[in-house]
Amino acid sequence: MSLQSKIESGQFAVSCEFGPVKGVDLREVKENIEVLKGKVDAANVTDQQSAKMRMSGLVTAALCVQGGLEPIFQMTCRDRNRIALQSDLLGAWALGIKNVLALTGDLPALGDHPQAKGVFDLDSVTLLMAIKSLNEGFDLAGNELKGKPAFFPGAVVKVVSNTAAAEELQIAKLKKKVAAGVKFIQTQAVYEPKTFEQFIKRVEKFKVPVMVGIIPLKTAGFARFMNANIAGIHVPDDLIQKMAAAAKEDREKTGIRIAADLIKAMKPMCQGVHIMAMEWEKKVPEIMALAGL
Amino acid sequence: MIYSEQKNFDEIIAYLEKDNNVFVLGCNGCAQSSDSGGPKQVEEMKQKLEAAGKKVTGAKVIDFLCEKALVKSDLKGRVDQLKAADAVLVLTCGIGVQCVAAALNKKVYPGCNTINRGGIRGEWEGIERCYECGQCLLYHTGGICPLTACTKSLVSGACGGANHGKCEISQDRDCGWELIYERLKERGLLDRLDDLMKPLEHKKIMIRPEMMATPRYGIENPPEVKKPAEEVKVK
Numbered sequence: 001m002s003l004q005s006k007i008e009s010g011q012f013a014v015s016c017e018f019g020p021v022k023g024v025d026l027r028e029v030k031e032n033i034e035v036l037k038g039k040v041d042a043a044n045v046t047d048q049q050s051a052k053m054r055m056s057g058l059v060t061a062a063l064c065v066q067g068g069l070e071p072i073f074q075m076t077c078r079d080r081n082r083i084a085l086q087s088d089l090l091g092a093w094a095l096g097i098k099n100v101l102a103l104t105g106d107l108p109a110l111g112d113h114p115q116a117k118g119v120f121d122l123d124s125v126t127l128l129m130a131i132k133s134l135n136e137g138f139d140l141a142g143n144e145l146k147g148k149p150a151f152f153p154g155a156v157v158k159v160v161s162n163t164a165a166a167e168e169l170q171i172a173k174l175k176k177k178v179a180a181g182v183k184f185i186q187t188q189a190v191y192e193p194k195t196f197e198q199f200i201k202r203v204e205k206f207k208v209p210v211m212v213g214i215i216p217l218k219t220a221g222f223a224r225f226m227n228a229n230i231a232g233i234h235v236p237d238d239l240i241q242k243m244a245a246a247a248k249e250d251r252e253k254t255g256i257r258i259a260a261d262l263i264k265a266m267k268p269m270c271q272g273v274h275i276m277a278m279e280w281e282k283k284v285p286e287i288m289a290l291a292g293l
Numbered sequence: 294m295i296y297s298e299q300k301n302f303d304e305i306i307a308y309l310e311k312d313n314n315v316f317v318l319g320c321n322g323c324a325q326s327s328d329s330g331g332p333k334q335v336e337e338m339k340q341k342l343e344a345a346g347k348k349v350t351g352a353k354v355i356d357f358l359c360e361k362a363l364v365k366s367d368l369k370g371r372v373d374q375l376k377a378a379d380a381v382l383v384l385t386c387g388i389g390v391q392c393v394a395a396a397l398n399k400k401v402y403p404g405c406n407t408i409n410r411g412g413i414r415g416e417w418e419g420i421e422r423c424y425e426c427g428q429c430l431l432y433h434t435g436g437i438c439p440l441t442a443c444t445k446s447l448v449s450g451a452c453g454g455a456n457h458g459k460c461e462i463s464q465d466r467d468c469g470w471e472l473i474y475e476r477l478k479e480r481g482l483l484d485r486l487d488d489l490m491k492p493l494e495h496k497k498i499m500i501r502p503e504m505m506a507t508p509r510y511g512i513e514n515p516p517e518v519k520k521p522a523e524e525v526k527v528k
Contacts (some may be wrong), residue, residue, distance in 0.1 A: 082492060104452045107444060107462055118445060125449035126492040140492070158453045165471040165478075166455055172486035173450040179489055188453075231456045 003042040003070055003099055004152040006272075007184050007209045013272035014293055015072060015186065015211060016284045017044030020060035022053070029060060032281045033067035039285045042070040042099055044186075044274070051078060051111025058088050058097075065096040072154065073097045076105025081121035082140055086130055093149035101154045101186065102127040102177075125173065128153055128180035135181075154184040158232035159199045159213075160192075171202060178206045186274040188232040189215040191239055193265040200269045211272035216259035216280055216287060219251060220244035256283060260290035267291075295386040295423065296504070297329045297405040299338075305382065306345055308402045308432050312379035315347050316371075317404075318393060319354040320385035329405045330354075330384030338384060338404065350377040358389030361419060364396040375399065387423030387431065387438055394436020395421070400480055401436045403429040411500035427497030433488045435476035440493075442469025448490040 006013045018032050036043055043064060047057040061071035073092055075085060089100065104124045108116040122130060130140045137148035155177045161167035174185070185208055190196045196212060203210065215233075217223050220243040223235040239258055246254040263273050273293070277284050309315060317338050325331030332354045339349045351374030355367045368375060375381070380400040383390045387407040394401035409425040422441035430439060430448065440446040444462045447470070454461035455468035477483050 104445065104447065106454070109462055120445045120447065121495070122492050123445070123447045123449045123452075125489070129489075129492075156453075162456065163458045163471060165458065165474040166451065166453075166468070168483075169451040169470055169474050169486070170453065175487060176449055176489055179487075231454050231461065 001041070003072070004183070006041050010271070012267060012293070013041045013184075013209075013211060014039075014275070014288060015042045015044060015272065016040050016275040016277055016281065017046060017072075017074075018277075018281045019046040019049050020055035020057055022055070024055070026063070029063060030067065033064055033069045035282045036284060037067060037069040039288060040069075040275075041272075042072045044072040044074050044101060047074040047076045047103070047105070048079060048111070049106075051106040051108045051113070051116075053111075053113055058092055058095075061092065061097050062095040070099070071097055072099040072101050074101045074103060075127060076103045077120050077122045077124070077127055078105030078108060078118050081119055082126075082130060085122060085127060086134065086139055089131065089134055089151070090145075090149065093151065098150070099152045099154060100131060101156065102131065102182075103156060124155055125176045125180050128155060128177055128182055132181035152183050153181060154186060155182045156186050156188065157203075157210075158188045159190050159196060160188070160232050160234045162231075162234075174203060174206060174208075178208050182208060184209045184211060184272075186211045187213040189213040189226075189276060190266065191233075191235045191262065193262065193269075195234075196266050197269055209271035211274040212263075212266045212270050213274050213276060214259050214262055214287075215276045215278060216283070217243050217255040218278075218280070219255075252283075256287050256290060259287050263287070263291035263293070294326060294410075295323045295388065295425070296408045296410050297324055297327045297386045298408055299329045299334065299384065299405050300403070300429065302341060302345075305402070305404055309342075309347060309380060309382070312400065313346075313348055314350050314377055314379045315342055316350050316375050316378035316381045316399075317342070317352040318358065318381055318383045318385075319352075320358040320389050321354050321356045322359070322385075322389075324358075324385035324389065324405065325354070327405075330389075334384055338382070342382075350374045358383065358385045359392055359419065359421070361392045361396045364393055368397070387425070387429055388419070388421045390429070390431050391421035391423070391436055391438060392419060394431070394476070398480070400482065401431070403431040405429065406497075408504065409498055409500045410504045425498070426493060428494055430490070433485050433490065434473045435480060435482060435485065437469065437473045437476055439469060439473060442467075442472055444469070446493075448493060450486065 045057045045061040061073040064071035102124045108118045131153045157174050220240050223240045226233045319330040319335035339352045382404045383393050384404040390403045406427045406429045407423050407425045424440035451470035458471050460466040
């Protein structure tokens, strides 16, 4: 069953994500596809994540289609103007890619080519408008298309913000994304079910399916690093202490167990889970099994 | 000099849909030279607004709207007129509009678009910056420009990368959209966050050829002197 059918029929959906290779050695990508197909409903293919140059996400998503794993093609507005974005979207449809996740993208200055020009001709909301327009058979300039795609557009939202303004701006932007036709939402990683519950209460009026984000903890240091450096992630002290208290050989198990418990706790509040394994892609089936998915 | 052109009057009237009482501000600096916001244009705007059924509570032209201290001191005698106004319509460049919005606790709307002249023309002292986008968005953003205040120049809202109100690019830079949020909140205009913005029109940002034509350009690029095809013989 496709991600779209699963979400539209109200079933709990599972997605994960991995990045294209930096280089041309496709072995790991193919291994990931083999491990994940038949397990998750779909996998996000990141788009030069953290503004670090890698193989095209479009090509990697097409490899997923060929390999039998349904991709969610992540598209940022950092590297392409509206002409290239729409062109790649039409090409993606031709290659069997149906799910698109619209993102603004990180600043090139923070990536591995800090000299590069950031494009940002569109942003996450206006990219959603472009997808909606293509689905209706017209490009963003209103020109008619020969044949129209039927993309299933998604977007992201940050659940935790550390200023009131940032939180309100997230909600306001989510409202715009809904107005621009978004059909599903994946969240930044959440570690506190109570916080998630409050967030869900605020956004349920938008009636858009939400997939809660999960990043399995690897070490206590990894958790502290995310707290200090990644906007929108807050790992509470008790989880950090659990990781710190685990013996070295038990750390992985502990991290996976915490992830599974979080999924179990938040499953009743939302329509799906998005597992960002960060190089632990092959452990996703184990996390799912422990979470009873 | 910063060049500006008046917005289409329909766009201005749409801004004022819910605001019947308007104070009109012009600028004797660049806007006067641009024929977009000098004394003549302010008077014409006053008449047009009145013809459209608006009440103009006052109108004034200040020497430099890009100087917030001047804005405040020159408007001291007009406090009652400003208080009676629902909104202030500012006929000048994007910097002037942002300075007025920062200086007055009022709804402040741009009456002009600022046009790209292809480079640096001078300096100003304040923090306000204008992108010269030719499609001024300041109505929607509480008088703070999203193109210059946001590192990514996003028109639809914050990207989510800010940490404790600071942009991910540098702890010394505020998140422009958080500034916009705080301003809209302070003025009771948070519903403007729902305005669905169209993608920018880059054609309007590109420099127009005529904007390159300055007296200096003429000196540096003299037109070819055409010699007459045939010398006129003088008898």
